[in-house]
Amino acid sequence: MALAGAQGTLWSVEGGNKLVCSGLLKLSKANVIHATVTSVTLQHTEGKPLYLVEYENEAGIGFDFYDIVVIATPLHLGNSSTIAFEGFDPPLDVTQDSFQPTVVSLVHGYLNSSYFGFPDPKLFPFANILTTDFPTFFWALDNVCPVNISTNFRRKQPQEAAVWRVQSPKPLLRSQLKTLFRSYYSVQTAEWQAHPIHGSRTTLPRFALHDQLFHLNALEWAASSVEVMAVAAKNVALLAYNRWYQDLDKIDQKDLMHKVKTEL
Structure with a gap:
């Protein structure tokens, strides 16, 4: 899955893929609190869990109570936005391994095809280049296309001169x-923690941290992509609802795998 982002023709939205999230929030008419969550504390009322969520923003410190909480951010080592979980007995162990730091540089210029064994640039046949050399100063290079492609593109x-990523x-x-x-002519860069550093893990992080407390990004440790996160989000919604x-008969159905196979 780490190679999935190495192609120059990936699905994208003009203005940034983040517009998918903001568009969904707008359509759902959700009450969005623009703040950074600092802690989730377990409390109880009438035998059911109740979660005190504390957060910080420019206005100061605030809190609210929720019956269902979904954590939709990585909880890995070195993440400055790590959330504290309090009031759990035994304590929740949610700290995960490290993520892979990645830098993307968008370069508008003339590719040095000689470096890749083609002295004549007119004979260079590739739009995507991957390297298996390790260590190396770059992993992948590809010729990117605009989001809106006209018929005469x-x-x-x-x-x-082209835009290379x-x-x-x-x-x-x-x-x-x-x-x-x-x-x-120009270089624009962006750096972020791209995906988990996958290894020979024998177990995956917990998807359900507690009763009605879910961690969406736990599924990233199986495979990291926006499509996987969409599947995780749907599973969280169904699991929390049921x-x-x-509706416990809809959870962990015995013949579910057979249904999925026949449906596909």
Whole structure:
């Protein structure tokens, strides 16, 4: 799954994929509190769990009570937004391993095809390049296309200036940019924790941390992509709904795998 983002023709939304989230929030008419959650404390009322959620924003410190809580952020080591879980006995162990830091550089310039074994740029046949060399200063390089493609769109030829996306473990040095490009007009970079560092794990993080307390991003440790997160979100919604209304026969159905296989 780590190679899924190495293609230049990925599904995207003009203005940024974040508009999908803001659009869904607007359509749902949800009450959005713009703040950073600092802690989730378990309390009880009439035998049912009740969660005190504390948060901070520019107005100060606030809190609210909720029957159902969904954590939709990674809880990995080094995450500055790690949430404290209090009042649980035994205490919740939610700290996970590290994520892979990744830098994406959008470079508008002329690719140095000679570096890849093609002295004549007109003969360079690739739009996507992956490297298996380790260590290396870059992981992938691809020629990106605009979001809105007209009928007469033509991908830039290798000898022409184009927009290339370079994925690397660290910000590219000027000398490294000069290695990949004969010349360039501009460079824009973004750095973030891209995905979990997958290894030979024998277990996965808990999806249900407590009764009606869920951790959406636990599924990232199986596979990390926006599609997987959409599946996780649907599962959380169904699980919370069925548990709330005590439709327990719809949870962990014995013949579910058979139904899924026949449906597909």
